[in-house]
Amino acid sequence: MDLDAITKYSTLHAKPNGLLLQYGTAGFRTKAEHLDHVMFRMGLLAALRSRQTKSTIGIMVTASHNPEEDNGVKLVDPLGEMLAPTWEEHATCLANVEEQDMQRALTDISEKEAVDLLQDAFVVIGRDTRPSSEKLSQSVIHGVTVLGGQFHDYGLLTTPQLHYMVYCRNTNGQYGQATVEGYYQKHAKAFVGLTKQASYTGDGCRTLKVDCANGVGALKLREMEHYFSPELSVLLCNDGTKGKLNHLCGADFVKSHQQPPEGMEMKPNERCCSFDGDADRIVYYYRDADGHFHLIDGDKIATLISSFLKELLLEIGEDLKVGVIQTAYANGSSTRYLEEVMKVPVYCTKTGVKHLHHKAQEFDIGIYFEANGHGTVLFSKVAEMKIRQLAQELEGNKRKAAQILENIIDLFNQAIGDAISDMLVIEAILALKGMTVQQWDALYTDIPNRQLKVKVADRQVISTTDAERQALTPPGLQDAIDGLVKKYRLSRAFVRPSGTEDVVRVYAEADSQESADSLAHEVSLAVFQLAGGVEERPQPSF
Ligand code: 16G
Ligand code: MG
Numbered sequence: 001m002d003l004d005a006i007t008k009y010s011t012l013h014a015k016p017n018g019l020l021l022q023y024g025t026a027g028f029r030t031k032a033e034h035l036d037h038v039m040f041r042m043g044l045l046a047a048l049r050s051r052q053t054k055s056t057i058g059i060m061v062t063a064s065h066n067p068e069e070d071n072g073v074k075l076v077d078p079l080g081e082m083l084a085p086t087w088e089e090h091a092t093c094l095a096n097v098e099e100q101d102m103q104r105a106l107t108d109i110s111e112k113e114a115v116d117l118l119q120d121a122f123v124v125i126g127r128d129t130r131p132s133s134e135k136l137s138q139s140v141i142h143g144v145t146v147l148g149g150q151f152h153d154y155g156l157l158t159t160p161q162l163h164y165m166v167y168c169r170n171t172n173g174q175y176g177q178a179t180v181e182g183y184y185q186k187h188a189k190a191f192v193g194l195t196k197q198a199s200y201t202g203d204g205c206r207t208l209k210v211d212c213a214n215g216v217g218a219l220k221l222r223e224m225e226h227y228f229s230p231e232l233s234v235l236l237c238n239d240g241t242k243g244k245l246n247h248l249c250g251a252d253f254v255k256s257h258q259q260p261p262e263g264m265e266m267k268p269n270e271r272c273c274s275f276d277g278d279a280d281r282i283v284y285y286y287r288d289a290d291g292h293f294h295l296i297d298g299d300k301i302a303t304l305i306s307s308f309l310k311e312l313l314l315e316i317g318e319d320l321k322v323g324v325i326q327t328a329y330a331n332g333s334s335t336r337y338l339e340e341v342m343k344v345p346v347y348c349t350k351t352g353v354k355h356l357h358h359k360a361q362e363f364d365i366g367i368y369f370e371a372n373g374h375g376t377v378l379f380s381k382v383a384e385m386k387i388r389q390l391a392q393e394l395e396g397n398k399r400k401a402a403q404i405l406e407n408i409i410d411l412f413n414q415a416i417g418d419a420i421s422d423m424l425v426i427e428a429i430l431a432l433k434g435m436t437v438q439q440w441d442a443l444y445t446d447i448p449n450r451q452l453k454v455k456v457a458d459r460q461v462i463s464t465t466d467a468e469r470q471a472l473t474p475p476g477l478q479d480a481i482d483g484l485v486k487k488y489r490l491s492r493a494f495v496r497p498s499g500t501e502d503v504v505r506v507y508a509e510a511d512s513q514e515s516a517d518s519l520a521h522e523v524s525l526a527v528f529q530l531a532g533g534v535e536e537r538p539q540p541s542f
Helices: 003-013 036-053 085-096 099-112 133-146 159-170 180-196 216-228 251-257 298-316 332-341 353-360 381-393 396-411 419-433 437-441 477-485 513-530
Strands: 028-031 056-061 070-076 122-127 150-156 207-211 233-237 272-275 282-287 293-296 322-327 346-349 365-369 375-379 449-454 463-465 470-473 492-497 504-509
Touching: 003 036, 003 099, 003 133, 036 056, 036 070, 036 085, 036 099, 036 122, 036 133, 056 133, 056 159, 070 133, 070 159, 085 099, 122 133, 122 159, 133 150, 150 159, 150 216, 159 180, 159 419, 180 216, 180 396, 180 419, 207 419, 216 233, 216 419, 251 272, 251 282, 272 419, 282 298, 282 419, 282 437, 293 437, 298 322, 298 332, 298 365, 298 375, 298 396, 298 419, 298 437, 322 332, 322 353, 332 346, 346 353, 353 365, 353 375, 375 381, 375 419, 381 396, 396 419, 449 513, 463 492, 470 477, 470 492, 477 492, 477 513, 492 513, 504 513
Parallel strands: 056 122, 122 150, 207 233, 207 272, 322 346, 322 365
Antiparallel strands: 028 070, 056 070, 272 282, 282 293, 365 375, 449 504, 463 470, 492 504
16 A cells, blocks of 8 residues: 555545544435545545455445435445445544544554455446536545556446446356446346236336436436337436436435426326436326325335235245335335235334345345335345246246246346336336236325424434334433324324434324324424424424
């Protein structure tokens, strides 16, 4: 490690005085103008991680659904997963040391992690469409090369595509080819294979309107379109040619406001979906004949997929261990439906993809979705081999079911939730089942719910347990929540400090929208009083 060169180049990416950032749920995220030093340092760190794991490491420059002025960075571990927790700590430490302590910090990490500095390092980089992303990715590259690492810059990619590239490169191409064409071909082949097996085409409408949040998903879907047409035709809106990234559009906006994005004309009963800014989330929705908006979120996506997979497993007669993973934000109706009607075991983890992903790996088939639309399905190696074998050996309908499962394995991104691949799975399932968007929506009715935010002086005064469903501190808060929840029917509420914003999040469910709104408001007041609220007291405005 040429420590002098590092010191010299580091000053070109100087850290603003006093700025402290944390590698949070989804990496570093803040205003783009504060991130240059973080990018350079994450380039250094990725080179160390690559040497230690003797594998390719990924770096994605994006702030996902955050405003265009923000940016962020995430490291991707060898099998396409999120960075290991100990390295998240190294990342935070390295991002925050002052210039004069950089050498020591790097040496410390190398020693603690027994990094072989003679080992080759290789890092792949992707970025979203933010105006700041290109320059910031150059700073990442600078960091990688100063530490003697090599790199491949993929340029514009969706976040899940970058995870896919890392996974492919570290499994010698067994998972797929590490190129965008490889990604398109693999997924389109599985999709076309699936839809060919559809004996009828449901509502006859194989057109889908996609709100791309004015982000990178639009570019990539355009590139991919001809690989899967005419089986599916996509009409893109908010494709980045006019509007601003994530502004009044995208999956996060639609889910949190429970309303359609700007820029999308919806005819009655037309199937529509929204991606977020880096295309790792998807939600569906439609407007009924009376003009009412219906949201189909991650919970209902998980339900559709789980019921389809269960039917196929029944057909092939395999008793594989299936589990559905949710977070506390999952609508109570979805959990009840999965457990009581579909009889699949449901598990709850803390918010954040890495927790769900990790839990899903415990099953032969682990289905995970956050209510916000981030999710995928993981197949264990054993389950995959079994299914591929049955697709050869079985006959008739059983063989067809095994072949469908085989294509489903290829279509789901095994590294991370992926809006494009999820969209293709959903479209294939609807076609195979001959199901309309209304029939899908009618599986169960969501319990009315409300999410609010409260500003407090230090959100870390709130600590939680039981997958964030119970508050441990500050004292008295959980008792207050319990007392409020008792006042409403079918009610539930919890609070947690956000991992991406400086706020406390409040979630409430109850038998009517008015009750959910007022329970959420009352819980917000309790947080404000007991956890050191600042600025204005929460107002009941919905
Ligand atoms: C990030 C997480 C997402 C989580 C959200 C919660 C990843 C890739 N994304 O977007 O899973 O739901 O943060 O945000 O991990 P919050 O902590 O601000 O509520
Ligand atoms: Mg995202």
